Amino acid sequence: MRYRLRARVLLGLVALGALGAVVIPAPVAGAARSGAKELVGTFKLAAGSCSGTTPSGTYFRMIFPGGTIAAGKFFDNPDSTCTDQSYTLASPGTAGGLINGKYQADPTPAFSTSGGALASSIVQPQSFTAINFGIATNPTDPQTGLAVPAPVIKDKNGKLSGQVEAWSADWNNLHFNQGSPKPDGTKPGLTQAVSGTYNAKTHAFVLTWASAVVGGPFNGFTGYWHLQGTFKPKKS
């Protein structure tokens, strides 16, 4: 009698489960649910340029604590070739740029004896106040020690979004997480989400975000990143 009752209960639960599976849609991948599609390939970077009235290509700026992304106050890099030296231009690295969904980790060692960054996959090391800085994305963020996902950028009708939590600027023997969101998932200070545009026909893209520096000598500063170039889909 007891066994029969248990069997009935079990059967009932199975039936409920089956009903639920039919009636309630199964969780779908974020991309499918939001309609955003992960771009598989490399965001090939165009070198930064100050030849026009406004800088173009790939560059970054650093904003002092208390400033704003639009109006600064900006940190001037004397090594910038721009008239407005708050723009530090970057040129594509050995991988040509940012590989979507993959880590582009720091080399070992990550720094030269003078503290210059050696990471050169995403961008070529660029002088910042006489010391080279570089960019890397590591499974473990070297500043916070937290595990971070590989950068993922998605496209939805020409609008880019995603996360670059692992984005790390290396300079002067120091690592500065410059991701958005930050490795703990927050968006402190002036941190702004990744956004941008993507032309599916020409594959031209512009990707921007801002990331507050949390901790270290530049605590309270904000890095503003502007990546521009052409997306190169991965050949399947």
Add this chain to the structure above:
Amino acid sequence: MRQHLGRSITGHWVSVTGVLGRSTPGPRVDVVPPQSTEQSPRTWTLVVLAVLGIALIVMPAAFGMFARAPKGAVMLTEFRPFMTTSRLDGFQRDIKQINAGVQQSRHSVASYLDDGSADGSSGSFKADYPNFASFAAQWGAIDTHMTSLLESVQGNLGNYQAVAALPSFRLFPWFFVVPGVLVLLLVATMVIRPRRRRTVRWVLVAVGLGLVLAPAVFQMFQRAPKGGQMMSAFKTIETTSNVETIQGYFGAMAVGQGAIRLELVPALERTGLTRAEINTRFPALATLDQRWVHILNDMTPMIGAMSDNVVNYQAIAALPPFPLFPFFFVLPGLLIAGVALAAPGQKRQHQVSSEPSGPLSPDSSRN
């Protein structure tokens, strides 16, 4: 039949074989001449000891020590690489070298580039090298502030070392909690196991003396006041505002050095001077140019440590003043030892006859 009477901490009379309420009605019992030599702690002593134990346990929580003391430990650890004579001397040297390079640039180099202008203040040098001119105008204030800050830090090196020689700040809350728990357990033992109270009493005295001696053992009387001096000296250094000011200096110095490296030196080279001749003629400028990366390597982590420890400093500053800490051990220690010594009370040597011979009068047998 005879019963030995003791007193519980509530003041009720307790017999070994039963409990007799103070006003227990019933047959009269006689209090007979004492025969037992067992001692009983005074009630108040046990209460005071229990209160002291609880106070020791509660005190770290009341002062927020569990959250703040570890931050102090972090601060001391993160300052350690910089708090050495050689490192602090190095920072002073960095600032002096920047100062020498700036002064030489604004006078000798400016004069040279202006081709005879007295001190470069004629206007053309400033106009030709606005980045350097802007930095040079700020440098006096930067130099004064940074030199003063470094002197203050260097002046507190001994104080820092004294504090760093104390046991880890992480342990401090436990230095109160552990004796507190111990005191409570011992008091409980005295109540539950009266036969052991003589031994327990001496353990309590030992715990008290341990607390009294701890500051002496750890040299807290010398070190804690030094910690207090360090905290006072760092009060104006470890602030967000000060750190942001120094970050601003860093930006200004980077621009200034960039102007020397990328504008003045090339300008000197354009006059026909070789690098060697520049080094000979303008050694301070050359030294700054050559050592700039080293200066950045040296000073940037220090700014990072200063910035990262503003919160930690504030946490420690919110604790009671350092010089009081030894007394947080000594006073409870003295009280515990003193009260424990007073704990036995008078010898109580009671025997109670169960034979009715008159009304029970506990007062007559009290201390």
